[in-house]
Amino acid sequence: MTESWAILNKYKVLAAAFVLIAGSFYMGVLTAKVSVYEKQLGIGNKGNTLGQKVIAADQPTPAPTAPPKDVKVDSVTATDHIRGNKDARIALIEYSDLECPFCKKFHPTAKKVLDTYQNQIVWVYRHFPLSQLHSKAKKEAEATECAAKLAGNDGFWQMMDKIFEVTPSNNGLDLATLPDLAAQVGIDKTAFAACLDSGEMASRVDTQYQSGVNSGVTGTPGNFLLDTKTGRVIEIPGAVPFENINQAIDSMLK
Structure with a gap:
């Protein structure tokens, strides 16, 4: 047993x-x-290559997991910086940070959109410096506004193109070089330096930043497509490829 x-x-x-x-x-x-x-x-x-958030330092914006959503954004006015046909039906409104690497990556994409759709689209640039991440970005934004003051809308875009061209991003640009960059695009260096040192353009940058906040922007680049004919707005956040914007624009033009 x-x-x-x-x-x-x-x-x-x-x-x-x-x-x-x-x-x-x-x-x-x-x-x-x-x-x-x-x-x-x-x-x-845990990471991605689309954008940077406003609050969480060094944490990129999560990739979109849903189709673009309908939202609201401030309409285009005479005070905006525009590139392209001001009477175009579709406006690409970009809230951007000049020291954001994702904004630098998106810059040629926005140019391609403009080249592709020509008179059907206008590109609107608004400042959204992420000061928590890039302490120099706001001063660089002021620099483009000084360029606009001294050389008009063309001067603004030329200065912005130049900054995106030379900055390594992530606070890598030496602010002392801004007057030289202005001179390279044909702006009087002395007058530019006086404008920049005065800080007179800071409030304009702040106003545009607040516009982005009101529109729900939480990171850069914050992109919107506005159909000026119907009032419809589509948000497409981040440094998305051309194909993403292309599909959204085509759907709005139908």
Whole structure:
């Protein structure tokens, strides 16, 4: 009787061990499969290349996971800086930071949009410096406003293009070089320096920043497509590829 119980207990122990080993193997396989699925879907990544958030320092804006949504944005006015046909049906309104690497990446994309749609679209640039991340961005924004004061709308865009061209982003531009950059685009260096040093353009930058806040911008670049005919607005945040904007514009022009 004792021997029989001993044999029975022995088999029970072996059976339990087998179940434990088999269960561990199954969980290992399941974990491996989940890991593979995460990589395939791209959900295991903590970073992305689309944009920068306003508050969370050094944390990029999450990639959009849903189709562009309808929102509201301040309409285009005579005080805006525009590039292209001012009477165009579609306005690409960009809230941007001159030291944001994602804004620098998006800059040629916006140019391509303008070149592709020509008279059907106008590009509107508004300042949204992320001072928590880029302490120099606001002064650079003021620099473009000084360029606008001294050389008009063309001067504004030329100065902005130049800053995006030379800055390494992430606070990498030496602010002392701004007067030289202005001179390179044909603006009087002395008058420019006087304007920049006075800080007279700070309030204009602040107003545009607040406009972005009111429109729900939480990171840069903050992009909106406004159909001036219907009033419809589509938000497309981040340094999205041309194809994303292309599809949205085509849907609005139908």
